[in-house]
Amino acid sequence: MSLLEKYTKGWSFRTNKPSFGEGDEISVFITEIDGETPIARIGDSKLRVHNAPGNLVDKRVLLRVTEFDESEHVGEAEYVETVGESAF
Amino acid sequence: MSDSEDRDVDEDLSEEVAETEIASEGPPEIEFYGGDLVSAFPLAFFVLWAIVQSGLLRIGDTTGLVAGMLVSLIIGLFLVKGSWRGYANTIFEGMTRRVAATAVVAWLWAGMFAETIQVGGFVEGLVWAANAANVGAGLFPAVTFILAGLLATGIGTGYGTTVAFTTLFFPAGVLLGANPVLMFGAILSGAVFGDNLAPVSDTTIVSAVTQDSDIGGVVASRFKYAILAAIIAFIGYLVAGPAMPGLDISGQAQQIFVENSEPAGLLHLLSMFVVIGTAVAGRHIVEAISWGIIVAAVFNVAFGLASVAEMVAFQAPETLGIAQSLAWLPFVELVPAGETGVGGSLYAGAQGFFPLIVLVLLIVAGAQIMIRGGGFAALQDWLLDSVATNVRRAEVTMVLGTALVNAMITINTAAEIAIGPYIARLGERFNINGYRRANILDANTSALGYIFPWSGGVLVGFAVIQGLPNEYEWFTQSMVVNPADVVLFVFHGWVLVIIFLLAALTGFGLEYTSDRESEEVARV
Numbered sequence: 001m002s003l004l005e006k007y008t009k010g011w012s013f014r015t016n017k018p019s020f021g022e023g024d025e026i027s028v029f030i031t032e033i034d035g036e037t038p039i040a041r042i043g044d045s046k047l048r049v050h051n052a053p054g055n056l057v058d059k060r061v062l063l064r065v066t067e068f069d070e071s072e073h074v075g076e077a078e079y080v081e082t083v084g085e086s087a088f
Numbered sequence: 089m090s091d092s093e094d095r096d097v098d099e100d101l102s103e104e105v106a107e108t109e110i111a112s113e114g115p116p117e118i119e120f121y122g123g124d125l126v127s128a129f130p131l132a133f134f135v136l137w138a139i140v141q142s143g144l145l146r147i148g149d150t151t152g153l154v155a156g157m158l159v160s161l162i163i164g165l166f167l168v169k170g171s172w173r174g175y176a177n178t179i180f181e182g183m184t185r186r187v188a189a190t191a192v193v194a195w196l197w198a199g200m201f202a203e204t205i206q207v208g209g210f211v212e213g214l215v216w217a218a219n220a221a222n223v224g225a226g227l228f229p230a231v232t233f234i235l236a237g238l239l240a241t242g243i244g245t246g247y248g249t250t251v252a253f254t255t256l257f258f259p260a261g262v263l264l265g266a267n268p269v270l271m272f273g274a275i276l277s278g279a280v281f282g283d284n285l286a287p288v289s290d291t292t293i294v295s296a297v298t299q300d301s302d303i304g305g306v307v308a309s310r311f312k313y314a315i316l317a318a319i320i321a322f323i324g325y326l327v328a329g330p331a332m333p334g335l336d337i338s339g340q341a342q343q344i345f346v347e348n349s350e351p352a353g354l355l356h357l358l359s360m361f362v363v364i365g366t367a368v369a370g371r372h373i374v375e376a377i378s379w380g381i382i383v384a385a386v387f388n389v390a391f392g393l394a395s396v397a398e399m400v401a402f403q404a405p406e407t408l409g410i411a412q413s414l415a416w417l418p419f420v421e422l423v424p425a426g427e428t429g430v431g432g433s434l435y436a437g438a439q440g441f442f443p444l445i446v447l448v449l450l451i452v453a454g455a456q457i458m459i460r461g462g463g464f465a466a467l468q469d470w471l472l473d474s475v476a477t478n479v480r481r482a483e484v485t486m487v488l489g490t491a492l493v494n495a496m497i498t499i500n501t502a503a504e505i506a507i508g509p510y511i512a513r514l515g516e517r518f519n520i521n522g523y524r525r526a527n528i529l530d531a532n533t534s535a536l537g538y539i540f541p542w543s544g545g546v547l548v549g550f551a552v553i554q555g556l557p558n559e560y561e562w563f564t565q566s567m568v569v570n571p572a573d574v575v576l577f578v579f580h581g582w583v584l585v586i587i588f589l590l591a592a593l594t595g596f597g598l599e600y601t602s603d604r605e606s607e608e609v610a611r612v
Contacts (some may be wrong), residue, residue: 003369007368010597016595028600031518041519043520043600086513087298087300087513
């Protein structure tokens with residue numbers, strides 16, 4: 001990212017329900033577990049994560065989005081790898 | 089000591105190290121009498137101590153807070169069920185966390201840089217600029233705001249800026265006929281600006297490292313909020329300056345300026361831009377500030393702004409033979425036998441942060457006890473289940489929570505360290521980007537630390553102003569500005585608070601972790 005982009009990024013009003021496209025690879029925190037399925041909540045949108053190892057809450061993971069419903073703002077994603085941890 | 093005793097000590101030590109390692113790998117499950125929330129005791133008691141010390145008794149002594157945190161940790165022991173070993177090891181675990189170490193390193197470097205441009209006459213350069221601009225009473229508060237903002241952005245300390253500006257610009261402005269309350273407000277506003285934006289500011293550093301983000305990226309992402317607020321505040325001072333009457337004193341404001349003016353000091357604007365530029369360009373903060381120190385030191389010596397000895401000096405006893413033979417070196421000074429020591433800006437700058445460094449290590453230890461004892465999770469779950477139920481509410485909770493803690497702990501860096509873990513966890517649960525979290529955390533911390541009449545920033549300025557009647561014959565007791573009077577006139581602070589509240593409610597500037605990655609791995 002260029003120096004100018006670092007200063008100019010974020011000068012906008014961001015939705016509370018972000019959307020994702022099929023095939024997008026995103027790095028996010030796993031925020032909760034629904035039954036056995038880890039969930040990544042991004043704003044007020046939710047992705048259900050498949051093929052994930054256990055105990056991922058508060059771990060940062062790389063996901064590949066497989067499906068996303070634009071109207072409900074929920075989707076499905078595949079676990080790729082764990083890339084980081086919570087700051088605390 | 090015999091060989092066998094040596095071996096015993098070695099074995100004890102290796103056992104202790106191994107246990108500390110085990111403690112850091114998995115939860116030692118510290119159990120407290122009265123349940124998980126009691127694990128919050130060390131931090132809660134510390135907050136209480138800080139309120140009594142800084143809020144009620146108005147003592148802004150950071151080492152006093154260190155004593156408070158130590159006492160908290162000792163009393164906490166008595167609330168632990170069973171063995172105290174897990175609790176004790178958790179203190180080690182917390183103190184060795186990377187978040188604490190990163191802040192410590194950045195502070196030491198920032199301290200050296202700030203002190204080096206100060207001995208190099210940066211303040212005197214700004215005084216010269218104000219004098220050369222030759223503005224009248226009406227414009228003076230607006231100009232003061234800009235120049236105080238520049239100094240605070242260079243040296244990273246709003247407290248230092250407040251002291252320098254209330255010493256020089258405040259009496260000069262009053263003499264010119266500017267309104268004293270507005271002048272104090274403009275100075276505090278400049279302090280807020282720099283504390284919030286400077287990469288070498290202690291609060292900027294804490295906000296970045298507690299949110300796992302690189303300092304340069306945080307500064308760049310913060311620019312939009314800071315500049316918007318600064319423009320509005322500047323217009324505010326432009327309008328209020330001529331509208332608010334000053335005092336009619338016959339005297340020469342210029343005299344104060346001429347005595348303290350050094351145009352070459354403005355060269356340190358370049359030292360400041362070297363740090364900001366290299367940090368934002370993505371260089372490691374240690375590298376960025378090191379370059380700033382080198383450039384500042386070269387300017388100091390090359391332009392006669394400060395001698396080598398003002399930056400680093402071995403003050404050796406004048407009676408010592410070897411000291412006399414080395415006295416030709418620019419960093420060796422001969423002093424009477426009882427006054428030996430090491431001095432200079434590099435020494436003083438680093439030393440200035442020692443109390444804060446010990447405090448951050450202890451607070452992080454207290455936070456780790458709360459995490460291991462389950463109190464952190466209990467409070468976090470309550471917030472997530474009852475208060476921060478969607479992303480907008482989560483951000484508003486972060487803004488108001490930071491404000492509340494800053495209202496109670498008036499030494500703003502300490503407040504920021506205490507609330508940092510909650511901002512991180514709440515934000516992460518909605519995948520709010522680390523840069524955004526750092527910005528929310530720092531805005532209120534910087535702003536409110538110079539607004540509340542009992543806050544450290546206001547009190548250091550007030551202390552200087554109180555001394556002015558002894559300094560100048562014309563400065564009477566009636567010209568002293570009461571901390572409560574200035575509250576409404578810290579325009580930049582208020583605008584910053586309002587911008588963040590609106591940003592939380594509307595999503596202005598909001599970014600998610602999926603939008604971009606902060607460069608924490610490479611930077612921190």
